[in-house]
Amino acid sequence: xxxxxPIQQEAFAAYLMGAKVLTQRVAQRMAAGSGLSFEEYDVLxxxxxxxxxxxxxxxxxxxALLSRSGxxxxxxxxxxxGLVARQACPDDRRGSHCVLTEKGRQAxxxxxxxxxxxxxxxxxxxxxxxxxxxxxxxxxxAAGAQACSARA
Amino acid sequence: xxxxxPIQQEAFAAYLMGAKVLTQRVAQRMAAGSGLSFEEYDVLxxxxxxxxxxxxxxxxxxxALLSRSGxxxxxxxxxxxGLVARQACPDDRRGSHCVLTEKGRQAxxxxxxxxxxxxxxxxxxxxxxxxxxxxxxxxxxAAGAQACSARA
DNA sequence: GAAGATTGAGTCATCAATCTTA
DNA sequence: TAAGATTGATGACTCAATCTTC
Numbered sequence: 001x002x003x004x005x006p007i008q009q010e011a012f013a014a015y016l017m018g019a020k021v022l023t024q025r026v027a028q029r030m031a032a033g034s035g036l037s038f039e040e041y042d043v044l045x046x047x048x049x050x051x052x053x054x055x056x057x058x059x060x061x062x063x064a065l066l067s068r069s070g071x072x073x074x075x076x077x078x079x080x081x082g083l084v085a086r087q088a089c090p091d092d093r094r095g096s097h098c099v100l101t102e103k104g105r106q107a108x109x110x111x112x113x114x115x116x117x118x119x120x121x122x123x124x125x126x127x128x129x130x131x132x133x134x135x136x137x138x139x140x141x142a143a144g145a146q147a148c149s150a151r152a
Numbered sequence: 153x154x155x156x157x158p159i160q161q162e163a164f165a166a167y168l169m170g171a172k173v174l175t176q177r178v179a180q181r182m183a184a185g186s187g188l189s190f191e192e193y194d195v196l197x198x199x200x201x202x203x204x205x206x207x208x209x210x211x212x213x214x215x216a217l218l219s220r221s222g223x224x225x226x227x228x229x230x231x232x233x234g235l236v237a238r239q240a241c242p243d244d245r246r247g248s249h250c251v252l253t254e255k256g257r258q259a260x261x262x263x264x265x266x267x268x269x270x271x272x273x274x275x276x277x278x279x280x281x282x283x284x285x286x287x288x289x290x291x292x293x294a295a296g297a298q299a300c301s302a303r304a
Numbered sequence: 305g306a307a308g309a310t311t312g313a314g315t316c317a318t319c320a321a322t323c324t325t326a
Numbered sequence: 327t328a329a330g331a332t333t334g335a336t337g338a339c340t341c342a343a344t345c346t347t348c
Binding site: 189191218221225226229244246247 | 324325326
């Protein structure tokens with residue numbers, strides 16, 4: 001990524017590398033502090049912030065940027081720990097709902113301090129006053145790529 | 153990532169999500185256009201930009217943010233395609249050098265247009281005038297996390 | 305036939321253990 | 327004993343195929 005269009009390729013490489021390191025470090029600290037993986041935490045939060053605390057498997061997969069089969073297995077793991085439960089859909093017997101349990105809500109809450117610490121340590125200081133620009137750009141990237149994915 | 157310190161957690165989530173989507177999309181286009189994975193491309197470029205076009209396995213692993221065993225296997229795949237070669241270290245018989253072949257150099261060059269297109273499409277437009285801030289922040293993140301990793 | 309969810313096969317990452325050399 | 331590199335075991339993801347229901 002070092003041949004042409006110097007600014008963008010540099011930014012791109014640094015962005016990806018930064019994200020890679022961040023993800024790894026945060027995941028390590030999360031696992032050490034709470035036993036939850038970052039993806040698992042993400043699913044629990046997504047469920048928690050839904051008004052009915054339940055979502056279709058496909059909806060979860062889409063939001064977490066995971067394949068359907070990946071989400072099936074992730075929910076398998078969460079269900080084995082009792083953090084979520086599967087329930088049949090009343091209106092569509094093909095599908096199933098993933099429901100957040102009280103234990104899952106507690107686990108999410110318990111994991112937050114470790115995650116927050118990791119974010120502040122690894123992200124907060126480094127980003128500093130660029131935080132807003134980074135957030136804006138990141139949202140634009142994610143939105144653009146998702147739109148691009150929807151087209152396909 | 154939605155409980156406290158709103159700016160940073162938002163930025164963090166968007167950052168990671170953006171990076172995830174970007175990586176996936178770019179990897180897809182790369183694979184379709186050139187047959188190289190992004191990691192493979194990264195190794196080839198790293199070797200190409202070294203003056204002697206050769207690096208120790210550990211050095212490669214460190215630069216690519218991969219574990220030693222991961223790099224062993226990645227180089228296995230590249231070597232099977234004839235894009236790099238392993239050579240014994242003259243001064244340290246424990247180690248081995250990974251050397252870029254002419255075929256590898258050509259493959260790297262041939263893969264660049266597809267990668268460039270993917271970068272411009274997915275990254276360039278979305279980032280726009282925030283490119284510099286994003287690049288600065290990303291470099292700081294990567295550097296900070298690597299220092300943190302070196303401490304450990 | 306198409307869509308939601310799951311399962312099987314394959315890929316690629318990691319950690320821990322091993323082998324060789326310093 | 328420690329360090330460089332590899333190997334074995336394991337985990338988590340993907341794609342393709344399957345099963346059920348629309």
